[in-house]
Amino acid sequence: MYGGPGVKTDKDFPIPDTMRAWVLGNPGELKLTQKPIPVPKRAEVLVRIDAVAICATDLEIIDHGSPALIQGGKPFNKNFTPGHEYMGTVVALGPGVDECKVGQRVTVEIHAGCGQCKRCREGMYTSCHNYGLNYGEVDKGHRANGFTTDGGFCEYQVNNINTLIAIPDSMLDEEATLVVTAGTAMYGLTELGGLVAGESVVVTGPGPIGLLGVAVAKALGAQPVILTGTRDNRLAIGRELGADHVINVRNENVVEAVKRLNGGKGVDYVVECSGAPNAVNEAVYMVNRGGKVCLAAFPHTETPVDVAHIVRNNIYLYGIRGEGKSATHRAEAFMSQKRFDATKIHTHTFALDDLPTAIRYAKDRVDDAIKVVIKARGVAAHRVAAE
Ligand SMILES: [Zn+2]
Numbered sequence: 001m002y003g004g005p006g007v008k009t010d011k012d013f014p015i016p017d018t019m020r021a022w023v024l025g026n027p028g029e030l031k032l033t034q035k036p037i038p039v040p041k042r043a044e045v046l047v048r049i050d051a052v053a054i055c056a057t058d059l060e061i062i063d064h065g066s067p068a069l070i071q072g073g074k075p076f077n078k079n080f081t082p083g084h085e086y087m088g089t090v091v092a093l094g095p096g097v098d099e100c101k102v103g104q105r106v107t108v109e110i111h112a113g114c115g116q117c118k119r120c121r122e123g124m125y126t127s128c129h130n131y132g133l134n135y136g137e138v139d140k141g142h143r144a145n146g147f148t149t150d151g152g153f154c155e156y157q158v159n160n161i162n163t164l165i166a167i168p169d170s171m172l173d174e175e176a177t178l179v180v181t182a183g184t185a186m187y188g189l190t191e192l193g194g195l196v197a198g199e200s201v202v203v204t205g206p207g208p209i210g211l212l213g214v215a216v217a218k219a220l221g222a223q224p225v226i227l228t229g230t231r232d233n234r235l236a237i238g239r240e241l242g243a244d245h246v247i248n249v250r251n252e253n254v255v256e257a258v259k260r261l262n263g264g265k266g267v268d269y270v271v272e273c274s275g276a277p278n279a280v281n282e283a284v285y286m287v288n289r290g291g292k293v294c295l296a297a298f299p300h301t302e303t304p305v306d307v308a309h310i311v312r313n314n315i316y317l318y319g320i321r322g323e324g325k326s327a328t329h330r331a332e333a334f335m336s337q338k339r340f341d342a343t344k345i346h347t348h349t350f351a352l353d354d355l356p357t358a359i360r361y362a363k364d365r366v367d368d369a370i371k372v373v374i375k376a377r378g379v380a381a382h383r384v385a386a387e
């Protein structure tokens, strides 16, 4: 029987003893297994996962390991379940938890910092100094599901109450998985200063974070919002999400185009979401003197940077990690008020058993895939549907 000391469940939400869970074997290898359903401890709840989106960072972890860190090392062959952009229903409460109810729909943010280091105390829990220290004698209580602890490519997961964001019934499961994506964009804009109304913003790279970066910047009142990229179909979605102008960097010099669109001057803020090798320099040439650049993508190679230009022009560069300072709550507020339609970037849905196919769609952008979502229930697996 499922349960533990002080754990509260409800007969309307029966919990089995085991669940289907994907685990990472060697690099690039995912295996479907059965795992025991984890039991929430103090300040934790059990979430029944109703939907989980695939993120570029999942693909990075599955193939290369980093930035996941399990027991102080790479996550391979450690019975580790990846996946971090999930939502679901609270089905069990740990001892003493009265912050939410069984049956409540929630989406989750990733990082539950240790709560005791300098950065956690500053609200920067995505930069926790005890990242990955959650095992053996170095257990500092840090949790980042899908990075340093088991994640969402399964049926149930334990979450710290600090990572829960309540969502309204009007928000679809698929849409709710995008709150953390919008939250990452929101965190980037928060770190740039947060006072975005009337400021000019360029977003470079129309991936999921870039596209929702456009939506969040526009909802915050930025003007103009300019999106740059290489694919016209993605740029068109950016326009639907609020971009005042789009620039296809294949067709024109992007720095000149940005200046032309903003009265000859550079813009106040750039949110760099492309990870392209020349992106940092282009970003610093696009901002005006004293402007700020947020770096939200992981490039694969060392990136050249024109330091002299940055110094002479008093330009600020910020690296951001994840969705800190409760930015997901602010993003969810915009989404539940329908200030933008994040579902425009959701393109495909697959059953949990079809995770490898779903990953192929996300990785190879099959059928123009942007956000691919997995549903543990209510979606027939392809091989069943084909019969
Ligand atoms: Zn992600």
Ligand SMILES: [Zn+2]
Residues within 6 Å of the ligand: 113, 114, 115, 116, 117, 118, 119, 120, 121, 125, 127, 128, 129, 130
């Ligand atoms: Zn910490």
